[in-house]
Amino acid sequence: MTQDLLEVRNLVKKFPLRGGFEVSAVNGVSFSIAPGESVGLVGESGSGKSTLGMLITRLTSVSSGQILFAGDDITQLPEAKMRRLRSDIQIVFQDPWGALNPRMTVGHALGEPLLLHSTLSASERDKAVKELAARVHLPSSLLLRFPHELSGGQLQRISIARAIATKPRLLVLDEPTSSLDLSVRAGILAVLDDIRKETGVATLLISHDLETVELMTDRVLVLYLGRIVEQGETQGIFAKPVHPYTQTLLSANLPADPEASLHRYAAHGEIPSPINLPPGCLFASRCPLARADCGIQAPNLLPVNAQDSGRQQHAAACIRIADGSNWLAPA
Numbered sequence: 001m002t003q004d005l006l007e008v009r010n011l012v013k014k015f016p017l018r019g020g021f022e023v024s025a026v027n028g029v030s031f032s033i034a035p036g037e038s039v040g041l042v043g044e045s046g047s048g049k050s051t052l053g054m055l056i057t058r059l060t061s062v063s064s065g066q067i068l069f070a071g072d073d074i075t076q077l078p079e080a081k082m083r084r085l086r087s088d089i090q091i092v093f094q095d096p097w098g099a100l101n102p103r104m105t106v107g108h109a110l111g112e113p114l115l116l117h118s119t120l121s122a123s124e125r126d127k128a129v130k131e132l133a134a135r136v137h138l139p140s141s142l143l144l145r146f147p148h149e150l151s152g153g154q155l156q157r158i159s160i161a162r163a164i165a166t167k168p169r170l171l172v173l174d175e176p177t178s179s180l181d182l183s184v185r186a187g188i189l190a191v192l193d194d195i196r197k198e199t200g201v202a203t204l205l206i207s208h209d210l211e212t213v214e215l216m217t218d219r220v221l222v223l224y225l226g227r228i229v230e231q232g233e234t235q236g237i238f239a240k241p242v243h244p245y246t247q248t249l250l251s252a253n254l255p256a257d258p259e260a261s262l263h264r265y266a267a268h269g270e271i272p273s274p275i276n277l278p279p280g281c282l283f284a285s286r287c288p289l290a291r292a293d294c295g296i297q298a299p300n301l302l303p304v305n306a307q308d309s310g311r312q313q314h315a316a317a318c319i320r321i322a323d324g325s326n327w328l329a330p331a
């Protein structure tokens with residue numbers, strides 16, 4: 001069995017608010033990513049996807065739980081040891097305009113991580129910067145320009161090139177195409193896919209664009225209010241989502257076969273406040289299949305098929321799996 005590249009155990013992130021309140025953004029998340037694996041993270045806005053990305057990249061501190069990278073505990077790494085990690089784990093954000101220094105040419109911005117994390121000479125760095133630009137299909141003439149002279153798509157290509165400059169082993173992509181015109185999205189995704197195949201970098205693709213996740217990932221995690229409600233191979237989940245939340249999330253994407261039509265229903269009811277989460281299943285207040293006992297205890301992630309095992313295992317956190325009752329919506 002290959003060693004995990006990343007393993008997170010029972011990760012919790014609470015943001016303190018004034019008056020002693022706190023926002024529970026991530027509420028006990030555990031998963032792992034293998035070297036070279038492409039994992040999707042989906043869930044509606046506010047479900048904690050970006051917070052999870054920031055935790056993994058250590059851009060925000062952990063409230064509790066553990067993060068292991070290549071077997072090393074990086075949960076509380078001192079700043080001095082962070083440098084190495086910064087080159088191993090990189091993140092690309094949704095907004096390429098905010099990600100680059102407006103007063104620095106994009107070529108300079110691309111050379112910066114090499115200056116920090118490598119021992120390349122100035123001319124070697126120059127060459128590496130041109131290679132990075134070529135990697136994301138940008139002409140090297142653009143390297144002398146400033147960010148405001150580039151389009152959103154070109155800037156996002158620069159952000160991607162910058163993220164891979166240090167040859168990271170894990171790349172977190174937080175909605176990398178969501179702020180871009182539809183017409184340039186496919187090109188960016190193709191670049192990301194090529195980079196993944198050529199470099200073997202593992203990726204965590206955060207996206208609310210389900211089509212992209214279906215296309216780009218091997219495995220998917222479905223997040224709802226900071227908890228994983230379903231996980232498994234992307235194809236399996238998209239073909240046959242089991243958790244009522246995933247079913248509502250995917251209902252627009254479901255195939256038009258008669259069985260699937262059983263899953264085609266909408267969530268109703270109020271989404272609980274992350275400042276005051278209820279006991280039990282967090283989806284119960286909106287779930288068309290909720291029963292009285294859903295509000296008592298939070299369901300654990302359990303295998304959907306008892307014979308499945310390992311990382312690819314399809315699992316969901318729903319009381320109907322625990323007690324073996326039918327989880328399909330009534331017709």
Ligand SMILES: Nc1ncnc2c1ncn2[C@@H]1O[C@H](COP(=O)(O)OP(=O)(O)O)[C@@H](O)[C@H]1O
Binds near residue numbers: 015024044045051052
């Ligand atoms: N810095 C912060 N301070 C307080 N609350 C935050 C902060 N960042 C995120 N949150 C809250 O945490 C929850 C998850 O947010 P986020 O991770 O951005 O979700 P997503 O990326 O899935 O839309 C939301 O309720 C959000 O309002």
Ligand SMILES: [Mg+2]
Binds near residue numbers: 049050051
């Ligand atoms: Mg987000």
